[in-house]
Each structure stands twice: as structure tokens, then as C-alpha cells.
Amino acid sequence: MFTEALMASIQQGNMQDTVGWIFQLIWVLAFVFIWIYGQRIQTVLMLKEIEGSLYKLKVMRDRGRQITISTIKEVGKPDEDPEPRVDRLLEHVDIEPVTLDPTGVIRRLEHIINVREFKLRDEVRQMAPRADEMQINNLANVLETALALNQIYKIVRHYYLMGKKTLSFYVILQIQMILPLIMRESEAFISALRAFTLGQPIGDGAGALVAARLMQGKEKRIIAQDTVVSEVDIEGRKAYVIKARGPGGNVGKPGEAIRQIIEEKEGKIALIIIIDAAQKLEGERPGEVAEGVGAAIGGPGVDKYKVEDIATKYRIPLYAVLIKEGIEDVISTIRKEIVDGVEEAIERIKRIIREKTKSGDAVIIAGIGNTIGISQ
Amino acid sequence: MGGENEVKRTPIFLLTVALLMLVMSLAALLLAIGTYMMQKTIDLVNIVLSSSAIALSLYLLIQIRKRPKRLDFETSKVTTVIRCVNCDYNSTREFEKGDYILKEVGVCPKCSGSLLIHSIFREVKEKSSK
Numbered sequence: 001m002f003t004e005a006l007m008a009s010i011q012q013g014n015m016q017d018t019v020g021w022i023f024q025l026i027w028v029l030a031f032v033f034i035w036i037y038g039q040r041i042q043t044v045l046m047l048k049e050i051e052g053s054l055y056k057l058k059v060m061r062d063r064g065r066q067i068t069i070s071t072i073k074e075v076g077k078p079d080e081d082p083e084p085r086v087d088r089l090l091e092h093v094d095i096e097p098v099t100l101d102p103t104g105v106i107r108r109l110e111h112i113i114n115v116r117e118f119k120l121r122d123e124v125r126q127m128a129p130r131a132d133e134m135q136i137n138n139l140a141n142v143l144e145t146a147l148a149l150n151q152i153y154k155i156v157r158h159y160y161l162m163g164k165k166t167l168s169f170y171v172i173l174q175i176q177m178i179l180p181l182i183m184r185e186s187e188a189f190i191s192a193l194r195a196f197t198l199g200q201p202i203g204d205g206a207g208a209l210v211a212a213r214l215m216q217g218k219e220k221r222i223i224a225q226d227t228v229v230s231e232v233d234i235e236g237r238k239a240y241v242i243k244a245r246g247p248g249g250n251v252g253k254p255g256e257a258i259r260q261i262i263e264e265k266e267g268k269i270a271l272i273i274i275i276d277a278a279q280k281l282e283g284e285r286p287g288e289v290a291e292g293v294g295a296a297i298g299g300p301g302v303d304k305y306k307v308e309d310i311a312t313k314y315r316i317p318l319y320a321v322l323i324k325e326g327i328e329d330v331i332s333t334i335r336k337e338i339v340d341g342v343e344e345a346i347e348r349i350k351r352i353i354r355e356k357t358k359s360g361d362a363v364i365i366a367g368i369g370n371t372i373g374i375s376q
Numbered sequence: 377m378g379g380e381n382e383v384k385r386t387p388i389f390l391l392t393v394a395l396l397m398l399v400m401s402l403a404a405l406l407l408a409i410g411t412y413m414m415q416k417t418i419d420l421v422n423i424v425l426s427s428s429a430i431a432l433s434l435y436l437l438i439q440i441r442k443r444p445k446r447l448d449f450e451t452s453k454v455t456t457v458i459r460c461v462n463c464d465y466n467s468t469r470e471f472e473k474g475d476y477i478l479k480e481v482g483v484c485p486k487c488s489g490s491l492l493i494h495s496i497f498r499e500v501k502e503k504s505s506k
Contacts (some may be wrong), residue, residue: 020422023404023407023422026400027425030397030400030429033393041390041436044390045436045439045440048439048440194451198454198471198473199473199474199475199476200454200471200475200496201476201477201496201497209477212477212478216478217461246476246477247476247477247478247479332498333452333454333496333497333498334496334497334498335497335498335499335500336455336497336498336499336500337500338497339495339497373475373476373477373496374476374477374478375476375477375478375479376478
């Protein structure tokens with residue numbers, strides 16, 4: 001009896017040992033497998049993540065194209081189908097000027113920007129013959145947004161397919177790391193399409209809104225292409241308030257406008273204040289107002305260069321008032337907090353003028369940004 | 377756009393590996409439980425390894441089967457604020473196509489002054505963050 005029980009126990013023990021060994025072996029093999037193929041598994045998972053985002057980007061790109069075409073048809077009432085022309089424009093490429101010899105690069109860049117703007121508006125004009133100037137500007141903005149969405153989609157797809165082809169961890173890692181930012185930006189572009197189609201003011205127009213408030217009810221004149229100026233009395237000083245001509249979507253030529261006023265006044269300007277939207281850092285409140293010095297003008301740098309150049313020539317102090325906003329707010333319909341920030345910015349401008357200039361001085365106040373949905 | 381057809385493929389090999397790992401780790405866990413029931417001894421190494429393998433394989437399966445994010449785009453309510461240039465009259469309504477800031481939209485019912493669109497904005501409900 002005892003012997004049988006002992007044998008059974010030994011046999012059971014042996015069997016369990018064998019099963020244990022088999023599992024040990026399987027685990028060792030599994031660890032070796034993960035050790036060798038771990039990075040590849042991670043690569044596949046990352047590709048899967050990019051694939052989901054790429055699908056979403058494709059939907060956004062298609063929606064952008066479809067909105068562009070339907071808006072052109074609705075607003076411009078074209079005689080011929082705008083689809084082939086839109087598709088051609090969505091593949092438009094800008095080639096930056098050569099910087100090997102940096103002499104005159106700003107002038108060359110400005111020329112390319114002007115040609116691009118002219119070409120885009122001309123194409124829109126041809127596609128939408130019954131659209132007025134304001135609608136043409138807005139349609140050009142819609143087209144540019146669709147173009148941006150198309151470019152983003154194609155770049156992400158390029159890295160995705162390249163990563164898939166090479167299975168290179170580092171190729172995939174590059175796009176995977178910045179994917180959340182790309183998605184945020186793309187979602188902002190989709191919101192922008194709605195704003196541009198309806199002609200709603202956008203977050204980027206915060207500076208233009210400040211200028212519009214200051215020049216409200218005053219006489220205006222064109223000072224540069226798509227840019228207006230108004231002479232306003234603020235705290236006993238003569239202020240030249242500049243903004244892009246609205247309510248169509250455009251940014252004007254603030255650099256050229258500031259240069260012209262300073263030249264007209266032969267440099268007798270006590271202060272230049274530039275108001276613009278600035279990207280907020282995470283944790284900062286949208287609509288928060290900050291002050292600084294320098295030319296607060298975004299974009300490719302042509303206007304910024306012109307302002308810095310002329311201000312330096314005549315030694316005019318440059319002040320900046322910034323209205324903070326998130327990347328997703330810049331091209332989306334303006335938020336209430338940013339509109340509240342505009343009111344605060346006006347108070348700050350008045351305070352700066354009081355503190356830094358004397359009664360009777362001349363100052364320039366430039367509201368920078370896309371003036372869509374904002375008149376003057 | 378040749379590459380687009382490849383976009384929605386499920387990695388079959390990885391799926392098989394993850395499923396195999398899940399089955400094996402479940403078997404190992406059951407074996408550890410069986411040992412405990414019969415011999416009243418706890419095979420700690422086996423339990424830890426099999427539970428971690430179950431967790432890892434489940435994670436892999438969830439990642440593989442994860443659907444693309446929802447494709448609905450948020451549209452917020454946009455408000456137009458109208459103010460009289462002479463008195464304190466102001467009214468608010470939903471944005472209408474053709475509205476823009478400083479557009480004249482009628483006559484003030486209080487003082488017959490001009491009514492201008494003072495501002496247009498969207499209100500954003502902040503998602504609560506911990």
C-alpha cells in the first residue's frame with residue numbers, strides 16, 4: 001500500500017518535472033524571441049498607431065478637398081467644373097530661395113511670396129468668376145488650408161510607407177514621436193476650413209481685432225497692399241494704427257506699411273507697438289496677455305525684417321503686446337477668452353503709450369494677423 | 377495613391393504570436409493552480425511568469441485590435457455680439473453667414489443709433505484634467 005502510494009507520488013513528481021521543464025524551455029525561447037524581435041514588435045505596434053492616424057489624416061484631407069470644391073461651386077458659381085484645377089493646386093509646391101549666398105535673401109523670399117499669393121488668388125478668381133474680392137480672399141484661405149492638409153497627409157504617408165518598407169525603427173520613430181503634434185495641427189486645419197468657409201474671425205486675427213477696435217469710426221486709407229492705416233488720438237498722442245484690410249481673409253503687408261509711415265514722418269516716431277497672437281505654452285491660459293520688445297510678426301520673416309531694419313535705422317523703440325493662444329486656436333474661430341484678451345491688450349497699449357511717450361508724440365500701432373471676419 | 381490599400385492590414389504574424397502566448401500562459405497558470413490544489417505548494421515563479429505573460433499578451437492583442445480613433449470633428453457654437461455705438465444696448469445671437477466684426481446690422485431699438493457687430497467668438501468647454 002505504502003509502496004504504491006510512493007510510486008504514484010514519484011511518477012506524479014516526474015510528470016510535473018517534465019511539464020515544468022517544457023514550460024521552462026518555452027519561457028526561455030519566448031524571452032529569446034522577445035530579445036531578438038522585441039524592437040520589431042515595437043516597430044509593428046508603432047506602425048499600427050501611425051496607420052490609425054494616417055487613416056484619420058486621409059479623411060481630413062478628403063474633407064478639405066470636398067469643402068474647397070463645394071465652396072467654390074457655391075460662392076463662385078463657375079461655368080466649368082473646378083475639381084481638376086483644385087486637384088492641381090493641392091499639389092502646389094513652393095521652392096524657397098537659395099541661402100548659400102544669403103545676400104538679398106529677404107528680397108528674393110518676398111518676391112516668391114508675392115508671386116505665390118498672386119498665383120493663388122488668380123487661380124481662385126478663374127475658378128470662381130462671380131466671387132467678390134472678400135470671397136476670393138476667403139476662398140484662397142480655404143484652398144491654402146486644404147493644401148496644407150494634403151501636404152501633411154502625404155508626408156506622414158511617406159514616412160509610414162518608408163518605415164513599412166525598410167522596417168527601420170528610427171524612420172518610424174521620427175514620425176511616431178511628432179504624431180500627436182501633427183494630429184493637433186491637422187485638427188486645427190479642419191476647424192480653420194469651417195471658419196474660412198463662413199468668414200468667421202480666427203485666433204490669429206487677435207492683433208487685427210485690437211487695431212480694428214482702435215480705428216473704429218475713424219478715417220482709413222490704404223498704405224500698402226491690402227493694408228490700411230488710420231490716424232487716431234490715443235492719450236494725447238497721434239497713433240498710426242495699421243491692420244490688414246478686412247473682412248476678407250488676408251494678412252496684408254504690415255512691414256511695408258510701417259516702413260512707409262516712418263519714411264513719411266522722416267523717422268519722427270516715438271514708439272512702435274506691435275500686437276500679435278503668440279503660441280501659448282502648455283499650462284498658460286488662452287487669451288493671456290504678455291509684453292515684450294521686438295518685432296512680433298510671425299510668418300516667413302519678410303515683414304519682421306523690414307520692421308527691424310527701419311526701426312534700427314531711426315532708433316525707434318519696438319514694443320510687443322502678445323495675446324497667447326494654443327496651436328489649435330490660431331486658425332480656428334476665435335475663442336471668447338482671446339476676445340477678452342483683446343480688451344486687455346488695448347488697456348496695455350494705452351499704458352505703454354502713457355509711460356513711454358510724451359503728449360504730442362507720434363506712435364505706430366500695428367495689429368498683425370489674418371483679418372478674416374474683421375472689418376475696420 | 378498606391379500605398380493606401382496597405383493601410384488597413386492586420387499583422388497576422390504578431391496576432392498569432394500574441395494568441396499563442398496567451399494560451400500558453402493560461403496553461404501555465406492553470407498548472408500552477410493545479411499544483412497548489414494537489415500539493416498545497418505555491419509555484420511562485422510560474423505564477424508570476426504566467427500572470428505577466430497574460431498581461432503582456434492581452435496588451436499586445438488590445439494594441440493590435442485597437443480601432444482607429446473616431447472621426448467626428450468637433451463643431452462649437454459660435455456667437456455674435458451686437459452693440460449700439462451710442463448707448464449701452466447689446467444683444468447676442470448665433471452666428472449667421474455673412475457676419476463680420478464691425479458690420480452694421482441695423483438700428484438700435486433704444487436710441488436709433490447704429491448697431492454694429494462687436495464680436496464673434498466660440499465658447500470652448502475645457503475638458504477637466506486631473
